[in-house]
Structures are given as C-alpha cells and as structure tokens.
Amino acid sequence: MSRTRPINCIIPPYILDKLLESPDRDVRQAALDTMLTTARLRGERMVRASIAGATATPGDGRRTIFDCDEGVTLSRANLVRTEDGPESADTAVDKAFEGLGLTRDFYRQVFQRDSIDDQGMRLDGYVHFDVQFNNAFWDGQQMIFGDGxxxxxxxxxxxxxVIGHELTHGVTENTAGLEYHNQSGALNESMSDVFGSLVKQWSLKQKAEEADWKIGAEVWTPGIAGDALRSLKEPGHAYDNPQFGKDPQPDRMSRFIHLPDTPRGDSGGVHLNSGIPNKAFYLTAVGIGGFAWEGAGHIWYDALRASSADTGFQDFADTTYQKAGDLFGAGSPEQAAVLAAWAGVEIQISGVPKARTFPVNGNGRVGREDGIAALSRQLGELNAKVAALAKDLATIKTNR
Incomplete structure (x- = not known):
C-alpha cells in the first residue's frame, strides 16, 4: 500500500511532548502551537501530494529566501534574498541562504548530483515562520524555519x-523513496542525519576523527553547552538534562524501540531507531578514516540509490557491504570496515559468517576471514584504521 510522504521535521514528537510538561507557560504554549501547526501542515501536504502532475520547479539549484514575518501562509511571505542579490541585515536570512548553498554544493561536488532532485530543483527557504515555532522542516518543495x-x-x-538533514529528506524522496514509518522511516531519518553531518564536515574540511558527529547542537537548548538533538557517535548520549531527561536513542538492535505507527508514536519510532544505522555509519567512517564523505559517504549514497521504499535495516546493511565491494574492491579495508560496523550494532551481513579476528603479522595488525567457500577468498589484512575500529568495538562490548 502506498503511503503519502509526510512533512519531515527535525524535532521529533517526543521532544515536543517533553516541552508540554515544562513549568514555563510560554514554553508549553510554544510546544502546543508547534504541534498544532505541524498537524495542519501535514494535512495540507497530503492534499497537495494527491494532485496529479505536481512537480518541483527546475532552476539550476538557485536559492531564494522569503520572510514569513511570523505568519504561516507562505504565499504572503516577502522575498528577501535571491541568488544574485546582496546579503541581508537579517542573520536568519543569511544563515538559511548559506546553508542551502553549502548543501547544494556538497551534493554537486561530492556526488555530482544536480540539486535535490538531480534535475536542478530550485531551493526556496522560508524564515521566521509562525510565532516561536520550534521546528524546521522540508515539505517536499521548500524549507521552512521557525525562530524557536x-x-x-x-x-x-x-x-x-539541520539544513543538510532536511534537504536530504528531499534527496531520499527522489531516490529510494523510503517510506516514513518503522525501519524504512528510521533509515530515512538516518540518511538525513548522516548527510547532514557530512555537509558540516565537508564545509569545515574535517576528518572523521575530528568531527563532533552531533545534530542541531547550535540551536538546541542554547543555555546548555555540549548537548545536541542526536549524536551519531554516541546514540543515547546526545543530551541528559532536567528539561528533557536522557537521550532515548538506541545504538544496537537489542535495544530497538517498538512504538505505534502513528504521529504521536513517531511513526514507529523513526527518530529513535535511526540511532542504530547512525552508529553503523559512524563506525564505518572512523574505520575507514580520513574524510568521511570520500569513503563511507559514497558507500551510503550508492546504497541509498539502490534501495527501495520498504528497505529495512538488514537489506540496507547488505547493500552497503555490496557497494563497498563495488567501489573499493571485494575484501578491501573499506568493505571490512562496513562488515565490522554493522556487527557493532548487532546486524550481521547476510551470507557472511561472523568474521574471525586474528593477528596476521608480528606488529599486531588485525585481519578478518570471511570463510565463505563460494567466495573462495579472505577479507585481507585490515589497515591501521580498522585495527583502531576493532579496539573501539571491544570497548563497546566491555561496557555492555
């Protein structure tokens, strides 16, 4: 059964639920207003998506920013910055403009992708949406930003x-079309976290070991330093404070969270269970080392394009293993890093027995053997980065 694509919000419902419990009346009211507006927008998108022939507007990825001036009707927003226009005196306008451009350029330069739909889709952003709106979202045609x-x-x-995350929902919609519920929905959210993080790393020219791997740290709880909405490096440890409690994301399959496939149930826990493939990507990236978009990023991007609407964790893991072999060679350190990473979140690649780890020479470096007669080969000696990954995984097991 086909499911209508929802609006894709950066703030999950369980965060807004916590805000409704705040002792601050204004915070509670802002959360309630955000939830009501989000529900209305979801209904509007269902109507729009049902109209046959509705397509995105081509435009060589050109950016246009509009100011809603705390209104909620996009058609009444004022044009405030264009691709050829000057900077604005409004920080939100310029940040949105810059973020749209960096995300567009990341996909163009790293993956040779022509905007969100790979056909030059123009990028429209709307800032100052509604009053104290605690969210940002991609609605299938444009980006909307609340002021918080x-x-x-x-x-x-x-x-x-956050901007990279939301625009990546558009990329996912125009590639695999991952249905936004249960495991496919969690993968949808994970793709946005992964490539949102990579956009930031690419813009800062950070290597995998240098990145913070956090999502939304700049806009989440501005009075609390060091926390974030989510952490790819440490799902379940992005935040821990009196306002919101402890980050509930799982980081492995034995901790998978089963929730109702409803809006209040986060469509089956899509923002929660995304922590599992997020962790797998992080482990792959640090296992390969260097710039994450060059190795792990290409593997994940090719796997996304090869996936379908109902792809779950197991199928996606298997596809990343295959794509790592296609891109870097069967038995390559990159493919071995993918194998070890998914094992680190308790997902075994189909058809590949659990790898045996053993020293292969006198300097203590580590190798892995896949043992499959049909493949008639071994996964070769891992590089020093994968040895470091093995230590990381051993630490995870020790801390269980």
Whole structure:
C-alpha cells in the first residue's frame, strides 16, 4: 500500500511532548502551537501530494529566501534574498541562504548530483515562520524555519547540519523513496542525519576523527553547552538534562524501540531507531578514516540509490557491504570496515559468517576471514584504521 510522504521535521514528537510538561507557560504554549501547526501542515501536504502532475520547479539549484514575518501562509511571505542579490541585515536570512548553498554544493561536488532532485530543483527557504515555532522542516518543495521559543530552541536556520538533514529528506524522496514509518522511516531519518553531518564536515574540511558527529547542537537548548538533538557517535548520549531527561536513542538492535505507527508514536519510532544505522555509519567512517564523505559517504549514497521504499535495516546493511565491494574492491579495508560496523550494532551481513579476528603479522595488525567457500577468498589484512575500529568495538562490548 502506498503511503503519502509526510512533512519531515527535525524535532521529533517526543521532544515536543517533553516541552508540554515544562513549568514555563510560554514554553508549553510554544510546544502546543508547534504541534498544532505541524498537524495542519501535514494535512495540507497530503492534499497537495494527491494532485496529479505536481512537480518541483527546475532552476539550476538557485536559492531564494522569503520572510514569513511570523505568519504561516507562505504565499504572503516577502522575498528577501535571491541568488544574485546582496546579503541581508537579517542573520536568519543569511544563515538559511548559506546553508542551502553549502548543501547544494556538497551534493554537486561530492556526488555530482544536480540539486535535490538531480534535475536542478530550485531551493526556496522560508524564515521566521509562525510565532516561536520550534521546528524546521522540508515539505517536499521548500524549507521552512521557525525562530524557536528562545529558551529551548534558538532560530532553526542557525544550524548547517539541520539544513543538510532536511534537504536530504528531499534527496531520499527522489531516490529510494523510503517510506516514513518503522525501519524504512528510521533509515530515512538516518540518511538525513548522516548527510547532514557530512555537509558540516565537508564545509569545515574535517576528518572523521575530528568531527563532533552531533545534530542541531547550535540551536538546541542554547543555555546548555555540549548537548545536541542526536549524536551519531554516541546514540543515547546526545543530551541528559532536567528539561528533557536522557537521550532515548538506541545504538544496537537489542535495544530497538517498538512504538505505534502513528504521529504521536513517531511513526514507529523513526527518530529513535535511526540511532542504530547512525552508529553503523559512524563506525564505518572512523574505520575507514580520513574524510568521511570520500569513503563511507559514497558507500551510503550508492546504497541509498539502490534501495527501495520498504528497505529495512538488514537489506540496507547488505547493500552497503555490496557497494563497498563495488567501489573499493571485494575484501578491501573499506568493505571490512562496513562488515565490522554493522556487527557493532548487532546486524550481521547476510551470507557472511561472523568474521574471525586474528593477528596476521608480528606488529599486531588485525585481519578478518570471511570463510565463505563460494567466495573462495579472505577479507585481507585490515589497515591501521580498522585495527583502531576493532579496539573501539571491544570497548563497546566491555561496557555492555
């Protein structure tokens, strides 16, 4: 059964639910207003998506920013910046403009992708949406940014990884079309976290070991340093504070969270269970080393394009293993890193027995053997980076 694509919001419902419990009346009201507006927008998108022939507007990826001036009707927003226009005196306008451009350029330069739909789709952004709106989202045609309530959220246009996250929902919709519920929905969210993080790393020219691997740190709880909405490196440890409690994301399959496939149930826990493939990507990236978009990023991007609407964790893991072999060679360190990473989140690649780890020479480096007669080969000696990954996985097992 076909499911209508929802609007894709950066802030999950369980965060807004926590805000409804705040002792601050203004914070509670902002959360309630955000939830009501989001529900209305979801209904509007269902109507729009049902209209046959509705397509995105081509335009060589050109950016246009509009100011909603705290309104909610996009058609009444004022044009405030164009691709050829000057900078604005409004920080939110310029941050949105810059973030759209960096995300567009990342996909163009790294993956030779022509905007979100690979056909030059123009990028429209709307800032100052609604009053104290605690969210940012991609609605299938444009980016919308709320200003936040000023207490738990600052202006959502201020985070590059949030912008990269949301635009990647558009990429996913125009490639695999991952259905937004249960495991396929969690993969959908994970793809946005992965490539949102990579956009930021690419813009800063950070290697995998240098990145913070956090999502939304700049706009989430501005009064609390060091936390974020999610962490790819440590799902379940992005935040821990009195306002919101402890980050509930799982980091392995034995901790998978089963929730109802409803809006209040986060469509089956899509923002929660995304922590599992997020962790697998992080482990792959640090296992390969260097710039994450060059190795792990290409593997994940090719796997995304090869996936379908109902792809789950197991199928996606198997596809990344295959794509790592296609891109870097069967038995390559990159493919071995993918194998070890998914094992680290308790997903075994289909048809590949659990790898045996053993020293292969006198310097203590580590190799892995896949043992499959049909393949008639071994996964060769891992490089020093994969040896470091093995130590990381051993630490994870010790801390269980």
């Amino acid at each position: 309530d000023g207490t738990e959220f600052s202006n959502l246009a201020g985070s590059l990884d």
